[in-house]
Amino acid sequence: MLSSKPQLPLIQFQSERLTRAELIDLYSAMLKPRMIEEKMLILLRQGKISKWFSGIGQEAISVGVTKAMQEDEYILPMHRNLGVFTSRNIPLNRLFAQWQGKASGFTKGRDRSFHFGTQEFKIIGMISHLGPQMGVADGIALAHKLQDEKKVTAVFTGEGGTSEGDFHEALNIASVWDLPVMFCIENNGYGLSTPTSEQYRCKDLADRGAGYGMESHIIDGNNVTEVYSKVSEIAESIRTNPRPVLIEFKTFRMRGHEEASGTKYVPQELMDEWEEKDPIINFENYLLENEILDTDKIQDLRNDFQKEIDENLQIAFAEDPVSSSYSKELEDVFQEFKYEEFTHFNEVENIRFVDAISQSLKESTARHENLVLMGQDIADYGGVFKITEGFTDKFGKDRLRNTPICESAVVGTAMGLSIKGMKAMVEMQFSDFVSSGFNPIVNYLAKVKYRWDQNADVVIRMPCGGGVGAGPFHSQTNEAWFTKVPGLKVIYPAFPYDAKGLLNTAFNDPNPILFFEHKALYRSVRQDVPVDYYTLPFGKASKIKEGTQVSIITYGAGVHWALEVLEEMELSDAELLDLRSLQPLDIDSICESVTKTGKAIVLTEDSLTGSFASEIAAIISEKCFESLDAPVMRVGSMETPIPFARELEKEYLPKDRFREKLQELIEY
Missing domain, CATH: 3.40.50.970 (Thiamin diphosphate (ThDP)-binding fold, Pyr/PP domains)
Known part of the structure; x- marks a missing residue:
């Protein structure tokens, strides 16, 4: 404690071991x-x-x-x-x-x-x-x-x-x-x-x-x-x-x-x-x-x-006031990344979503010798979803690091690794916990390239989503927290094939990436996936079903809900677009589809207020207005925190409301 009369000793300079110079x-x-x-x-x-x-x-x-x-x-x-x-x-x-x-x-x-x-x-x-x-x-x-x-x-x-x-x-x-x-x-x-x-x-x-x-x-x-x-x-x-x-x-x-x-x-x-x-x-x-x-x-x-x-x-004063251009400012938000396509051979195996994530992590860690994986319990235990089980035997504990429960400093540590020319992955045990590491993501990683030309070569994996009865702190889908922030890329696959190829690309990209992985899809969705290494580009949506009656635009678990509803309703002429990548967003594919069908419905697991679905709806209204035959419709979860009990969670999630809204749009 400072007192009003501190006892300050005289400065005793010790110079015996220092030279005159x-x-x-x-x-x-x-x-x-x-x-x-x-x-x-x-x-x-x-x-x-x-x-x-x-x-x-x-x-x-x-x-x-x-x-x-x-x-x-x-x-x-x-x-x-x-x-x-x-x-x-x-x-x-x-x-x-x-x-x-x-x-x-x-x-x-x-x-x-x-x-x-x-x-x-x-x-x-x-x-x-x-x-x-x-x-x-x-x-x-x-x-x-x-x-x-x-x-x-x-x-x-x-x-x-x-x-x-x-x-x-x-x-x-x-x-x-x-x-x-x-x-x-x-x-x-x-x-x-x-x-x-x-x-x-x-x-x-x-x-x-x-x-x-x-x-x-x-x-x-x-x-x-x-x-x-x-x-x-x-x-x-x-x-x-x-x-x-x-x-x-x-x-x-x-x-x-x-x-x-x-x-x-x-x-x-x-x-x-x-x-x-x-x-x-x-x-x-x-x-x-x-x-x-x-x-x-x-x-x-x-x-x-x-x-x-x-x-x-005088040199500084003589310099003209700073000037720039719209394109130059945008160019400096991200580190330049030239996507390199790695194609796969014909050999495939039928694996789960969670296996595809694990394969990508293993392949990318082997490919990038400067990549460090960090997260709670990810080493010997393999993480709560067992995605990195057995990795320590292959890569050692220097590169596969259990972290204390301190999300903010771990994200900061990832940024420091990038400053030294390394790559880092941070696994949020659940995407909900990212709130404890929010500041360094949105204020450091996202802004550092634009501010002083230093990239943040960091991938943050985000196990997310409901449907598993995990309650308000383990079930959020919080992608909209980050799609709003310039300088972050946000990826959200719905299938094992996409998950592996996009995650491989994420580790090649030198920019900060939020990679969302829906927990309910981890072990419920299987697909034939190439056994070897391959990549998929960001910013390119996947057309799951082609049609002319209505455009359904969604991502993550919403893709699977839409497929189930279309089958139940026996709708064969609906077009289904899986975005896969939210930032960057494939606006061209969205507009192409809506221009063709004249009707659009956007489905998200998030609640609607401030959601990314609302942003997509605004884009469609602005760019495709003259092609629309009906209002752009949005469907999302209830405006409440996500509840625990299965019956309440079922009511919270938008699948049933999507069916009703889709029918309303078709009949408009």
Whole structure:
């Protein structure tokens, strides 16, 4: 807890083990971001940048950690870590352009401040939700470990961020898997205006390491020699003996959370006492007293930095405002993927839907040596549906990984693997549980390519759907949660043949894919499926039945319900379209069918409000209006959570209502 009169010790710089050049380099590395910040605060008041999160007073942490790491080791910083970027020697004109929303910045004007990454400088920026970068660090570190690289990954968070579930999930995964990660907490006293006394009850945040069986340290975050020396020692130890380490840096935030918030809520005496502990002024005095630097040399450094700042600002200011085009913006949402068709031979076997999924997983894991499969109970146990049973014997536990129950950090880990050039699959034990991992999917995976040109090579498998009496938390079909989000591909097959071919394609595609697998179809639907490897394209619907009377458009279990109803009603002239792929969507096949029949009914297992069926109906109304002989009809489940009792579930699901609605449409 921060008191109004904290007992702050004098900074005791330990330089015996550091050379004169190292000491000067540390001072210079802190001075540069301080001078940039002072300039940015002026530009903020002039309206030339839109927002600023100040790290003044915390430079020793960013600089000390970065200098302690190797240049090819990844760092995941936050808002107050300008010293990370400058210590990695990122060209200032690009940083300034980033903050002004110019094209030569790292996000082409699509995101602001430090919300970006750069593979060139091995820096992976944060998103505003603060927590997901912790899991991403786990993924990068896992890749290092799997590739037998003696590297460490550093990830930053503030004391406020340690309350987020992502923090705890990421520490747990790193601990269980012995991942080489340094979790760096910058404890600067306040989360916006909330003091630490209202954020947590433990004496030191480093104490939390014990709960994860994790080594932890407390370091004076204003003492650059202590930061650099201790972090260097810890990092080298981790490279030799891979494991996670929690480091709490004690420091203080000398300016507002961001400049608009100010610091009126901070007692003035507290500000005064921490101002006396300024990391740069104190270190400068130390270097002067020990005749390591003189005032002339300091002024020379200041002059050089001022010149560099001014010159690079002029480059950024001179750049034209960012511009783009409709097509270019759309092109940058997904990583380019050139579909490669693998055809199969004639040998087939009659297998279940669940077997087709298992075959694809086995074939794709063998084909892609950099693919890691992750999920709860998927290793020796084979998963709750036994889809990966026996996989550990073939691929080992490094590539087939049981995860703790922490969906958010596991998705983040998958993103980190992709950053290191690997592929990842995450099995949600049930698609319902994806809500616990929703944020990194829709805010990290979906947006990362558009934001800073980093793809997310991740497949998330989603066992979904009702009809099995599993109740509200194991029976949802929640595809509409994701079809709304640009940057995600959503696949939803209805047959074993399609499931195998489309899942194989999913693992070839370098973009984030939600792959829905209906549980009720797992063991109830069989089909002749090629025994060898093959692929099917995304965005191409399958015409199950051809006709001219009415177009039935559906996917998943709805395809089988429609087939049953058509047989019961003895309707031989209805056209049945199985979408298979929801994003991308085969709009051409939908319009071709509706234009031919003049009548359309869209069937979904989801409830109708906000459903993907509603989107399809809107597309048909917009594009096929002149061909319609009747209103576009939709059929979905009841507007309630899905119930448990079989009798209630039967009433909830839309099969019987579909029969009535189809008859109504035919007679219209």
